[in-house]
Amino acid sequence: MSEFDVIVIGGGPGGLSCAAILGASGAKVLVLERKKQIGRKVCAGGITWEGLIQRIPERLIERTFTEQLIFSNWQKIRLRRKNPIIATVNRESLGQWMAEQAIRAGAQVRTGCSAREINDRSVTCTDERGNTFTARFDHLIGADGSTSAVRRFLNIPTRRIGVGMNYQVQGRYESMEWHLNTRLFKNGYGWIFPHQESLSIGAYRPQSGIPPVRFKKSLVTWAETRGFRLENVQPQAELINFDYRGFQFDNKWLIGDAAGLASGLTGEGIYPAIVSGEAVARKIIDPAYPAVEIGSLAAKQTKHLKIVDLSGGNTALCTLLMETLLFLLRLRLINFQKQLAM
Numbered sequence: 001m002s003e004f005d006v007i008v009i010g011g012g013p014g015g016l017s018c019a020a021i022l023g024a025s026g027a028k029v030l031v032l033e034r035k036k037q038i039g040r041k042v043c044a045g046g047i048t049w050e051g052l053i054q055r056i057p058e059r060l061i062e063r064t065f066t067e068q069l070i071f072s073n074w075q076k077i078r079l080r081r082k083n084p085i086i087a088t089v090n091r092e093s094l095g096q097w098m099a100e101q102a103i104r105a106g107a108q109v110r111t112g113c114s115a116r117e118i119n120d121r122s123v124t125c126t127d128e129r130g131n132t133f134t135a136r137f138d139h140l141i142g143a144d145g146s147t148s149a150v151r152r153f154l155n156i157p158t159r160r161i162g163v164g165m166n167y168q169v170q171g172r173y174e175s176m177e178w179h180l181n182t183r184l185f186k187n188g189y190g191w192i193f194p195h196q197e198s199l200s201i202g203a204y205r206p207q208s209g210i211p212p213v214r215f216k217k218s219l220v221t222w223a224e225t226r227g228f229r230l231e232n233v234q235p236q237a238e239l240i241n242f243d244y245r246g247f248q249f250d251n252k253w254l255i256g257d258a259a260g261l262a263s264g265l266t267g268e269g270i271y272p273a274i275v276s277g278e279a280v281a282r283k284i285i286d287p288a289y290p291a292v293e294i295g296s297l298a299a300k301q302t303k304h305l306k307i308v309d310l311s312g313g314n315t316a317l318c319t320l321l322m323e324t325l326l327f328l329l330r331l332r333l334i335n336f337q338k339q340l341a342m
């Protein structure tokens with residue numbers, strides 16, 4: 001049986017950032033990723049100035065936006081800043097780059113490998129050919145996203161989870177838009193995030209259990225008001241976990257969506273995944289490392305959850321809150337970059 005200092009389940013941004021730091025420290029690290037190729041993920045690919053824009057190579061950035069258009073039922077505002085407020089990345093390119101960093105640092109990355117059975121000190125996996133193998137670990141990292149098997153193994157419930165649906169459409173579009181349409185998305189929103197040769201049109205709602213047909217209908221109806229006909233395009237949807245309950249459980253750790261560190265308000269999760277992955281790696285290397293970054297993420301998330309909870313009641317109250325939020329943004333009494341990004 002192969003033995004590793006650390007096994008990371010999940011080759012998303014959280015798992016790969018964690019593996020890169022652990023690998024560079026000389027630890028023997030194995031990343032298990034069930035998809036054949038690293039990087040593909042249902043996502044709008046939005047990253048923020050305060051978050052990732054300044055941390056990744058410029059060539060990975062598809063478009064940058066110094067301007068954001070935000071619509072509510074009754075208002076429209078245009079936010080402008082000197083620096084890009086949000087940029088878009090292609091998740092596949094970001095993932096490939098992060099995998100290269102992890103491998104260069106010494107981590108082993110196995111794709112097409114699904115972790116099937118977790119035990120206290122070992123993981124059993126199945127590879128693409130259906131072969132099964134078991135590997136032992138000193139530390140296990142659950143970087144396996146919003147439906148994490150490691151989280152289930154640890155018996156940690158997930159009660160707060162949202163859903164995002166995305167249509168990737170070919171074409172060019174100039175503005176980056178957020179639509180706080182409470183009639184269709186309640187306390188969620190619809191977005192248009194332009195990429196280089198395509199655009200992500202989607203919606204997020206901070207509740208699961210919404211019938212997919214209804215969610216899709218709301219999204220298609222709204223997109224039509226922006227001039228996009230989506231009936232013949234295939235959407236993709238995934239859950240976004242924002243039920244954070246800790247990151248260390250003896251020799252098992254949770255990061256990113258598996259830990260529930262995404263924002264319940266916006267669904268932003270790439271940056272929290274990377275930051276928590278790096279912090280956990282540093283804590284494994286040096287148990288005295290305080291990992292305050294995760295505390296900051298959790299504190300930001302709690303602020304976002306207050307808005308989600310306040311606006312989650314009846315639609316009239318939700319509309320009032322969204323209109324107030326926009327009004328405060330218009331008056332610059334809320335800083336979009338500082339308060340709404342993770």
Ligand SMILES: Cc1cc2nc3c(=O)[nH]c(=O)nc-3n(C[C@H](O)[C@H](O)[C@H](O)COP(=O)(O)OP(=O)(O)OC[C@H]3O[C@@H](n4cnc5c(N)ncnc54)[C@H](O)[C@@H]3O)c2cc1C
Pocket residue numbers: 009010011012013014015032033034035039041042043044045046047113114115116143144145146149163164165166202236237238239240255256257258262267268269270271273
């Ligand atoms: C529609 C939509 C739009 C979004 N848009 C944005 C956005 O614009 N900006 C933003 O910051 N965030 C966005 N997010 C959220 C973001 O995608 C996630 O928060 C982020 O990917 C979390 O990273 P992660 O590494 O924790 O998990 P993931 O990226 O989910 O990676 C987990 C990995 O684990 C693998 N895995 C799972 N189970 C196993 C197993 N048993 N064995 C092996 N591998 C396994 C999966 O295949 C996956 O590759 C969006 C989400 C959705 C659904």
